[in-house]
Amino acid sequence: MMGVGYSTLIDRCLMATVMGFYVFRSKHFKEYLKGFALKNIDRIRSLNILKIGAPVALQYTFEISAFSAAAIIIGTMGAIQLAGHQIALSMASMTYMMASGLSAAAAIKSGNYFGAKDHQTLRLSANASYHIVLIFMTVTALIFTFWNHLLPWIYTSDKSVIPIAAQLLILAGVFQLFDGAQVVGLGILRGMGDVNMPTVITFPAYWVVGLPVGYVLGITFNLGINGVWYGLVLGLTVSAILLYFRFKIISKHHRDKQDIIIAQD
Secondary structure, eight states: OHHHHHHHHHHHHHHHHHHHHHHOOOTTTGGTTTTGGGGGOOOHHHHHHHHHHHHHHHHHHHHHHHHHHHHHHHHHHHHHHHHHHHHHHHHHHHEEEEEEEEHHHHHHHHHHHHHTOOOOHHHHHHHHHHHHHHHHHHHHHHHHHHTTTGGGTTOOTTTTTHHHHHHHHHHHHHHHHHHHHHHHHHHHHTTTTHHHHHHHHHIIIIIIIHHHHIIIIIIIIIOOOHHHHHHHHHHHHHHHHHHHHHHHHHHHHHHHHHHHHHHHO
16 A cells, blocks of 8 residues: 555656746746746736636545545445445546536636637537547447446456446446546646636535435445445536536627627727
């Protein structure tokens, strides 16, 4: 266990060092690093960055902490259940990385269009991002569903763990769709500078709906590990739907406002 911790620490330190070396040495960044020094810190700009960064950090905190809490709940059911949970979650996390990359791209594109006040194209770009992630997640969901008894063998040969992981992979198939939709929704809204309301949305989605429902179904109603996962899926579903409607409402507001300004000119 300590070895895993040390390897992760070394990996993160090396990544930070290499990235820092590249940024400070690359010709592509020289234009942006002129006058770079601690004494030149712009407090106002730093505060503006914190106003965006802090809510984004909380969004990740709410989601990750909810999944960690779910693992603790499942851990009380037994080591076999926890192992099956970890296998299914690890596979879902791999496909989530692709969705996370699409979210970053969606944030960049929506930020570009939002800054240019091209709100109609922003809506089209955002819809395209949703379509891409949903198609990708549908493919992975089908893979998880049809090969659910084979995929766990990548991680273990324990025949008591594989059936549990296999049934969770079917739930992970549903999990994928809403997980991809919510992370892309967060990216789109982030690009538009809308971070406070998404933070308000993610907390109740995971900690008021998802985790409590998972606990009640899994522990109170004795549905076990499946019940906990039902709660996680519900939390992701609530988050994805609310974030999508949030995007629709504010993007329409900005587009209509821009149309009025154009009409007045």
